[in-house]
Amino acid sequence: METFLVILADFGLPIAGSFAMGVFIYIILRYILGSVIGQVQTMHAIITQLDNRVRNINNDVIKLDLLISHTLDVPPDEERIARADGKKDARRD
Numbered sequence: 001m002e003t004f005l006v007i008l009a010d011f012g013l014p015i016a017g018s019f020a021m022g023v024f025i026y027i028i029l030r031y032i033l034g035s036v037i038g039q040v041q042t043m044h045a046i047i048t049q050l051d052n053r054v055r056n057i058n059n060d061v062i063k064l065d066l067l068i069s070h071t072l073d074v075p076p077d078e079e080r081i082a083r084a085d086g087k088k089d090a091r092r093d
Contacts, residue, residue, distance in 0.1 A: 004019075062080060065080065
């Protein structure tokens with residue numbers, strides 16, 4: 001508070017008021033951006049979990065396709081297997 005009074009005495013009311021409003025705007029922007037960053041991090045975590053679930057489902061569908069193809073003596077869809085080959089399995093088991 002003492003610094004504000006020194007600035008007020010040296011530069012006048014308009015400069016001191018501008019300084020006070022600048023500090024106020026800085027505090028408000030910091031608060032708003034802090035909450036936005038938290039929300040973005042939450043959405044990133046949700047999207048990552050959904051991506052892992054899609055990978056799991058894709059791997060399970062390919063396994064089922066191979067099992068059914070083998071059971072029915074039908075040639076498996078090699079293009080589908082080739083598209084999934086080399087991709088990381090997202091399951092944790």
